[in-house]
Amino acid sequence: MNDSAIGIFDSGLGGLTAVKELVRVLPHENIIYFGDTARVPYGSRSKSTIIRYARQDADFLLSRGVKMIIAACGTVSSVATGLKDELPVPFTGVVVPTAEAAVRSTKNGRIGVIGTSATVNSGSYRQEILLRDSKIRVFQQDCPLFVSLVENGFISEKDDIVKLVVQRYLEKLKADGIDTLILGCTHFPIIARAISDYLGDGVTLINSGKETALYAAQLLKDRHLLTPCQSDGECRYFVSDTVEEFRRTAEIFLGRDVSTDVSHITL
Numbered sequence: 729m730n731d732s733a734i735g736i737f738d739s740g741l742g743g744l745t746a747v748k749e750l751v752r753v754l755p756h757e758n759i760i761y762f763g764d765t766a767r768v769p770y771g772s773r774s775k776s777t778i779i780r781y782a783r784q785d786a787d788f789l790l791s792r793g794v795k796m797i798i799a800a801c802g803t804v805s806s807v808a809t810g811l812k813d814e815l816p817v818p819f820t821g822v823v824v825p826t827a828e829a830a831v832r833s834t835k836n837g838r839i840g841v842i843g844t845s846a847t848v849n850s851g852s853y854r855q856e857i858l859l860r861d862s863k864i865r866v867f868q869q870d871c872p873l874f875v876s877l878v879e880n881g882f883i884s885e886k887d888d889i890v891k892l893v894v895q896r897y898l899e900k901l902k903a904d905g906i907d908t909l910i911l912g913c914t915h916f917p918i919i920a921r922a923i924s925d926y927l928g929d930g931v932t933l934i935n936s937g938k939e940t941a942l943y944a945a946q947l948l949k950d951r952h953l954l955t956p957c958q959s960d961g962e963c964r965y966f967v968s969d970t971v972e973e974f975r976r977t978a979e980i981f982l983g984r985d986v987s988t989d990v991s992h993i994t995l
């Protein structure tokens with residue numbers, strides 16, 4: 729048993745979608761979130777830059793004494809794959825838990841993957857899926873504009889701009905006949921309704937934040953690291969850019985106001 733916080737980081741605020749799921753699955757745990765808002769986006773950067781940033785993000789969380797680290801960021805999870813072996817605490821990214829869930833979900837063996845360009849180019853999801861079932865066909869599409877849409881509040885499934893971008897990015901995957909789609913980026917669950925409306929009920933969406941929260945809970949349980957506390961856990965938020973920007977956007981991701989619990993840090 730261990731009542732230290734769980735550390736979770738992302739390139740920005742998108743990882744709050746994973747925090748929301750983590751609080752749902754592990755309500756008694758304390759959580760420390762770091763969003764690298766000064767350097768977002770990671771998804772269009774080089775491999776070496778993403779790895780350097782990810783190490784710094786994890787070091788910050790370690791300096792706060794966390795008992796486990798979760799990379800909520802699809803890009804970091806796909807590119808900084810060596811991070812797991814460098815850390816003194818248990819670690820998970822989003823790729824393995826999400827790929828496992830997609831393999832369990834598909835009936836017709838056709839899985840779609842959407843994410844940032846760095847995530848799609850890394851082939852991370854394809855690799856983890858094929859490792860589990862080599863007969864599955866994986867269809868990928870990078871959707872960088874989805875991140876901008878969400879960051880700027882274009883999230884309604886009724887919004888014509890959202891509908892148009894969703895159609896442009898997903899028409900090929902729809903034609904490919906996928907029955908399961910991995911939302912391989914922190915921001916995408918926010919526009920899940922628009923995605924689902926376009927693809928139809930026959931396509932199951934896999935939310936990487938949700939699958940990773942369930943995976944992290946099991947990992948903590950297996951290692952006897954769950955908190956003994958029975959009261960509600962506390963969440964603290966840290967960002968590398970202004971706190972005001974966090975206040976503006978965090979509500980979109982969390983669905984509630986957390987403006988008093990956020991601090992600025994410089995890495």
Ligand code: DGL
Pocket residue numbers: 738739740742743768769770771772800801802803804843844847875912913914915
């Ligand atoms: N958090 C990133 C991801 O999940 C999206 C934003 C970015 O490009 O940094 O891939």
